[in-house]
Amino acid sequence: xxxxxxxxxxxxxxxxxxxxxxxxxxxxxxxxxxxxxxxxxxxxxxxxxxxxxxxxxxxxxxxxxxxxxxxxxxxxxxxxxxxxxxxxxxxxxxxxxxxxxxxxxxxxxxxx
Numbered sequence: 001x002x003x004x005x006x007x008x009x010x011x012x013x014x015x016x017x018x019x020x021x022x023x024x025x026x027x028x029x030x031x032x033x034x035x036x037x038x039x040x041x042x043x044x045x046x047x048x049x050x051x052x053x054x055x056x057x058x059x060x061x062x063x064x065x066x067x068x069x070x071x072x073x074x075x076x077x078x079x080x081x082x083x084x085x086x087x088x089x090x091x092x093x094x095x096x097x098x099x100x101x102x103x104x105x106x107x108x109x110x111x112x
């Protein structure tokens with residue numbers, strides 16, 4: 001996760017943040033951490049955000065497989081957004097998001 005995003009999370013009052021280099025690292029830890037929300041990029045290697053969410057949704061544990069996810073990506077192409085949104089995500093933000101867009105999307109995801 002970029003320093004820009006981390007700083008903005010801190011600015012909106014989110015202090016408990018765990019970062020991972022890719023989707024497979026995050027998948028190994030998600031059951032242990034049980035986060036309220038996951039922010040993920042679309043384009044990571046070797047496991048990208050879309051594949052990460054597919055694997056997350058396929059997990060047998062309901063509460064874990066249903067964790068709210070917001071995609072953060074510099075990729076705003078209609079094809080990528082169209083592939084991401086049907087995965088049951090709470091939102092898609094184009095990087096770099098404004099502080100208010102980030103805060104609003106997180107607040108809405110946590111409320112729902």
